[in-house]
Amino acid sequence: xxxxxxxxxxxxxxxxxxTLRFTLADGKRRFVPVETTGEIHVFGEVSVNTKLxxxxxxxxxxxxxxxxxxxxxxxxxxxxxxxxxxxTLKQAEHYLDHEMRLVLARAFVRGAMxxxxxxxxxxxxxxxxxxxxxxEIAGKKESLPLALTTEELMAVEGGCRDLYYGCWDxxxxxxxxxxxxxxxxxxxxxxxxxxxxxxxxxxxxxxxxIHRTHLDPRIGFLHTTNQRRYTLNLDVAEVFKxxxxxxxxxSLLNRGAIQAKHFHKGTEGVFLNESGxxxxxxxxxxxxxxxxxxxxxxxxxxxxRLIRMELYKLEKHxxxxxPYEPFVSRW
Amino acid sequence: xxxxxxxxxxxKRVVKVLKVGRKYLEHVQNSVLEGELSPAQYKKLKHEVExxxxxxxxxxxxxLLRTTRYLTTEELGLPSRNxPDSSFL
Numbered sequence: 001x002x003x004x005x006x007x008x009x010x011x012x013x014x015x016x017x018x019t020l021r022f023t024l025a026d027g028k029r030r031f032v033p034v035e036t037t038g039e040i041h042v043f044g045e046v047s048v049n050t051k052l053x054x055x056x057x058x059x060x061x062x063x064x065x066x067x068x069x070x071x072x073x074x075x076x077x078x079x080x081x082x083x084x085x086x087x088t089l090k091q092a093e094h095y096l097d098h099e100m101r102l103v104l105a106r107a108f109v110r111g112a113m114x115x116x117x118x119x120x121x122x123x124x125x126x127x128x129x130x131x132x133x134x135x136e137i138a139g140k141k142e143s144l145p146l147a148l149t150t151e152e153l154m155a156v157e158g159g160c161r162d163l164y165y166g167c168w169d170x171x172x173x174x175x176x177x178x179x180x181x182x183x184x185x186x187x188x189x190x191x192x193x194x195x196x197x198x199x200x201x202x203x204x205x206x207x208x209x210i211h212r213t214h215l216d217p218r219i220g221f222l223h224t225t226n227q228r229r230y231t232l233n234l235d236v237a238e239v240f241k242x243x244x245x246x247x248x249x250x251s252l253l254n255r256g257a258i259q260a261k262h263f264h265k266g267t268e269g270v271f272l273n274e275s276g277x278x279x280x281x282x283x284x285x286x287x288x289x290x291x292x293x294x295x296x297x298x299x300x301x302x303x304x305r306l307i308r309m310e311l312y313k314l315e316k317h318x319x320x321x322x323p324y325e326p327f328v329s330r331w
Numbered sequence: 332x333x334x335x336x337x338x339x340x341x342x343k344r345v346v347k348v349l350k351v352g353r354k355y356l357e358h359v360q361n362s363v364l365e366g367e368l369s370p371a372q373y374k375k376l377k378h379e380v381e382x383x384x385x386x387x388x389x390x391x392x393x394x395l396l397r398t399t400r401y402l403t404t405e406e407l408g409l410p411s412r413n414x415p416d417s418s419f420l
Contacts, residue, residue: 001367001368001369003367003418004418005418005419005420006420007420008419008420009420011420017350017353018350018354019350019353019354022420030420031358032420033353033355033356033366034354035354035355035368035372035375036355036367036368281418285418
C-alpha cells in the first residue's frame with residue numbers, strides 16, 4: 001500500500017523523526033508517513049536538503065519535479081535498487097539488433113492501436129457514429145507487418161492517432177472542448193492541455209515503475225535512444241495512454257468535473273490551473289487504483305500493477321523466456 | 332486494510348510511540364492515528380510498537396477494518412489535525 005504524494009503548496013520538506021515532515025510557508029506542519037509513500041510529485045515551490053534526499057534514497061522513494069506549466073522537469077531517483085548486468089546487456093542487444101528491436105517496437109504500436117480501438121469501440125456501442133474510423137484503424141493495423149523501420153512504425157502510429165483524435169469531438173459533446181488537432185509544446189486549446197498533462201503524468205508513473213524492476217529506462221525500442229532522455233517509459237506508456245489517460249479525460253469532461261474555468265491561457269498556450277490539476281490527478285490516481293480481473297491470474301489487479309506486469313513481461317521477452325504480448329483491454 | 336491505532340501509555344513513552352506511529356499512519360488526534368496499510372506494513376508497525384512500549388504499563392489498541400466502506404466518522408469541536416489518506420499537500 002504505497003501511494004504517491006502530490007505537493008502543490010510552497011514549503012519545506014524535511015526528514016524528521018525518521019519520517020517525512022512538510023512545513024508550510026505559514027508554519028503549519030504535516031507529517032507524511034514514509035512507510036506508505038511510494039513517490040513524491042512536486043508541483044509547488046518546495047525546499048529540500050541532502051538529509052532528506054539520503055532518507056528518500058534509503059526508503060526507495062523517487063522525487064519528481066514539475067515546472068510552472070506542469071511539465072516534468074526531472075527526478076531524483078534513489079540509487080538503483082535492482083541492478084542486473086545480464087538484463088542490461090540483453091536489453092542493449094535487443095536495441096542494437098534491428099530485427100529484434102523491430103519486434104518489440106511493433107508490439108508497442110500494436111498494443112497502442114488495439115487499445116485505441118477498444119476505447120472507440122466502447123463509444124461506438126453507446127451510439128457514437130464511429131464505424132468508418134474503426135474500419136480505417138483496423139486497416140492501418142494490417143500495414144504494421146509491412147513497416148520495416150521504427151520510423152515507419154511511428155508514422156503508422158501517428159496516422160492512427162490522428163484518426164483516433166479525430167473521433168474525440170463526437171465523444172466529448174462540448175463546444176468548450178473542441179479537439180481540432182493535436183498541438184504540443186505548447187498545447188493550443190483546452191483538450192490538448194488535458195492530453196499533454198495526462199500523458200506527462202503517465203510517463204512519470206511508468207518511469208517510477210521501471211525503477212522497481214531490473215530494466216534500464218534509458219534504452220527504449222520504439223523511441224530512439226539518444227543522449228539524454230529516458231525512452232523506455234515512453235514506449236510502455238504508448239500502450240496505456242488510451243485506456244488510462246484518455247478514459248480519465250472522457251469521464252472528467254462528460255461528468256462536467258473539468259470545465260473551462262479550470263484552465264488559464266498564457267502567452268505560451270493553454271494550461272490547467274491548480275484546481276484543475278488537482279481534479280485531474282485525483283481522477284488519474286483513482287483510475288490507477290481501480291482493479292480489473294486479470295485474465296491469466298484470475299484475480300483483481302490494479303492498473304498500476306498492470307503497468308508493472310507489463311515490465312515483467314518485457315523482462316521475460318528480453319531473457320528469451322516468453323515473447324512479449326502487449327496488454328490489450330478486454331471490454 | 333484500514334488501521335486505527337489508539338494508545339494509552341506512560342508519559343515517558345508517549346512521544347516514542349507517536350514517532351513510531353507517524354511513520355506508518357496519519358496523526359488524527361492525541362493518541363489516535365489511522366490510515367490504510369498493507370498486512371505487511373501493519374505487521375512491521377506492530378513489531379516496532381511492541382519494542383517501544385512496556386507491556387507492564389502500556390496499552391496500544393488497533394482497530395482493523397477490511398474496507399472503509401462501512402466506516403463513517405463524525406466530529407464535534409475543533410477539526411482534527413490531519414485528514415487521513417489525502418494525496419495532496
